[in-house]
Amino acid sequence: MRDLQNLSGGGLRSARLLAPLAFACLVTAYPFAVSDYLIDIGFFFGIYALLGLSLNIVLGEVGLFDLGHAGFYAIGAYVTAVLNTRYQVPVLVLMPVSCLAAALFAYLVCSPIIHLKGDYLCIVTIGMGEIVRLALINNPFDLTGGPNGVFGIDFPRVGNLLVVDSSIEYYFLVWITVGVSIAGLVSLQHSRIGRAWNCIREDAVAAQATGINVRAYKLLAFVLGAALAGAAGNIYASKLMCVSPESFTFWESCLMFCIVLIGGMGSIPGVIVGAAFISLFPEIFRPFAMYRMLVFGSIMIVMMMVRPGGFWPRKRGAVTLRPLMEDTADGAV
Amino acid sequence: MHLVLEQIINGLTIGSFYALIALGYSMVYGVLKLINFAHGDFFAMGSYIGYTVLVFLVAGATVSMGPWAGMGLAVLTAGVSLMAVGIAVERAAYRPVYRAGRLPAVVSALGASIFLQNVIMLVWGPRYQAYPADLIPAARIHFGDLTVTMLQLVILALSFALMSALYYVIQKTTFGAAVRATAHDRNTAALMGINFNRVIVFIFTLGPALGAVAGVMVGMYYRQISFTMGWNYGLKAFTATILGGIGNLPGAMFGGLILGVLEMLGAAYISAAWKDVFVFLILILVLIVRPTGLFGERTAEKV
Numbered sequence: 001m002r003d004l005q006n007l008s009g010g011g012l013r014s015a016r017l018l019a020p021l022a023f024a025c026l027v028t029a030y031p032f033a034v035s036d037y038l039i040d041i042g043f044f045f046g047i048y049a050l051l052g053l054s055l056n057i058v059l060g061e062v063g064l065f066d067l068g069h070a071g072f073y074a075i076g077a078y079v080t081a082v083l084n085t086r087y088q089v090p091v092l093v094l095m096p097v098s099c100l101a102a103a104l105f106a107y108l109v110c111s112p113i114i115h116l117k118g119d120y121l122c123i124v125t126i127g128m129g130e131i132v133r134l135a136l137i138n139n140p141f142d143l144t145g146g147p148n149g150v151f152g153i154d155f156p157r158v159g160n161l162l163v164v165d166s167s168i169e170y171y172f173l174v175w176i177t178v179g180v181s182i183a184g185l186v187s188l189q190h191s192r193i194g195r196a197w198n199c200i201r202e203d204a205v206a207a208q209a210t211g212i213n214v215r216a217y218k219l220l221a222f223v224l225g226a227a228l229a230g231a232a233g234n235i236y237a238s239k240l241m242c243v244s245p246e247s248f249t250f251w252e253s254c255l256m257f258c259i260v261l262i263g264g265m266g267s268i269p270g271v272i273v274g275a276a277f278i279s280l281f282p283e284i285f286r287p288f289a290m291y292r293m294l295v296f297g298s299i300m301i302v303m304m305m306v307r308p309g310g311f312w313p314r315k316r317g318a319v320t321l322r323p324l325m326e327d328t329a330d331g332a333v
Numbered sequence: 334m335h336l337v338l339e340q341i342i343n344g345l346t347i348g349s350f351y352a353l354i355a356l357g358y359s360m361v362y363g364v365l366k367l368i369n370f371a372h373g374d375f376f377a378m379g380s381y382i383g384y385t386v387l388v389f390l391v392a393g394a395t396v397s398m399g400p401w402a403g404m405g406l407a408v409l410t411a412g413v414s415l416m417a418v419g420i421a422v423e424r425a426a427y428r429p430v431y432r433a434g435r436l437p438a439v440v441s442a443l444g445a446s447i448f449l450q451n452v453i454m455l456v457w458g459p460r461y462q463a464y465p466a467d468l469i470p471a472a473r474i475h476f477g478d479l480t481v482t483m484l485q486l487v488i489l490a491l492s493f494a495l496m497s498a499l500y501y502v503i504q505k506t507t508f509g510a511a512v513r514a515t516a517h518d519r520n521t522a523a524l525m526g527i528n529f530n531r532v533i534v535f536i537f538t539l540g541p542a543l544g545a546v547a548g549v550m551v552g553m554y555y556r557q558i559s560f561t562m563g564w565n566y567g568l569k570a571f572t573a574t575i576l577g578g579i580g581n582l583p584g585a586m587f588g589g590l591i592l593g594v595l596e597m598l599g600a601a602y603i604s605a606a607w608k609d610v611f612v613f614l615i616l617i618l619v620l621i622v623r624p625t626g627l628f629g630e631r632t633a634e635k636v
Binding site: 112113115116117119120122123124126127128130131134135137138250251254257258261262265290291293294296297298299300301303304305308309 | 438452568579609
């Protein structure tokens, strides 16, 4: 059984490692070469990459239309904001708390609606996202500060030893989180869970017939996706030092949706490309001022004409079995 | 008691806006299985065109022939202009991606929505525009305690007339049968000699026109319009579409009216600030119990 772990060829693996390594080097070197303003743009690229990765679990891996993902992002951000400003809980401690809160929320909200199909699920998630946003605006129990939101969130810090308070430190905080998430998600893709998800995406009935618990795996996708969005919310809240309902509109959910679809469903490099497009494009075309969103919309249309499967679609059927003899030889060593 | 009635009439009024917009969503969804995110922006653009017509082009007509003439001209111009816009958007943004499947079309629709929203912003400016009060009919009618504006009655009558006309076209004419056949099964319909592209042009002519009419009426009813309002109304109207059962035209109409009445009653008796939460909660509850909407047909699942 050990041999099954070694399914892809060695040469292929090193080629596959090269592109991510080059990208990692670029991400690491970038902030040392540019101004604070450009580092902040890199930071938001990272946030959108994280959000894209989180929606990619739900939309890309399992094919569930979720247009309310900003709701989970909001839960993460507000849990951090409220607990930090009221009870002075350190921001870094709150990161897992935010993840758990968003995941728990996803579990509770999605349990009754998970049986809905396609566009019906889509509209219910839209409704869920809107309910979260409207609830934040309406300031329940005087917790969320209404339309103005919550101010004065602390920096992430470990005692006084390490305080994340500059652009470059935030940049690394978010990109390290992205890196860890990618590592986790890649191994998830190749696990039993990832295969079950993809099976459900391709044909839910067939998946059910082969004994996959469709409902449980769909819920798991929502819970994990929400947890990651909650982490993004945590970092976002401490970076901006304030959160308000305006940051978590339906529009934000649509952007995440576009990141996944522009990049390519279920493709992790695709999500990074999609996030780059969404976050960098408006900055690059700043000189065009009022016309840039016009161009942005047109490019989205053109992109779908040219590459309807996304910019970097996921390759399917990557699993190849090696001859049995070779495997046993390897195993004996 | 008359307060309840008044709220119901207000609810029916805004419900008829939702219903008119919802028809556009429902037709496009029925035939293409596409959530047309740009539809709300058709509505907003119609509202702005109506504003321009009313304020700059037909102010003379309004003065000489009364506000109803101005309103009629504004509604007509907005409707006809949006037919052209609808056809152009379909040709430029949707037709090239039909064959690629459903999801690319969703992104394309979002792109079209951003594009249209920014066209509105560039042409009319980012600020709110106000329909001037003296160009809008102000007559009121009293039934005992109950006061209703003439505008509300006209909005209700016009919406009802338009919805009935659409219902007639879709249910009773040969062309309507072609649309229904295409919605039912696109390939078989094509084999029967139905021109798919003509059906699509038809729905992208009527849908945006109905949305534009709703846009002008919203402008007249609330007086204030903004270039981003397409999203809010679009979201509500889409909710109405789903509430009624997606792809089902009478369902969309009733869904819109029910949504409007629920919203107004929720605002009056529960809390104005929480009325939208109330609306979405009802939607979610309805879908949990009836996963295909109130009037949606339960179809056997294809395996």
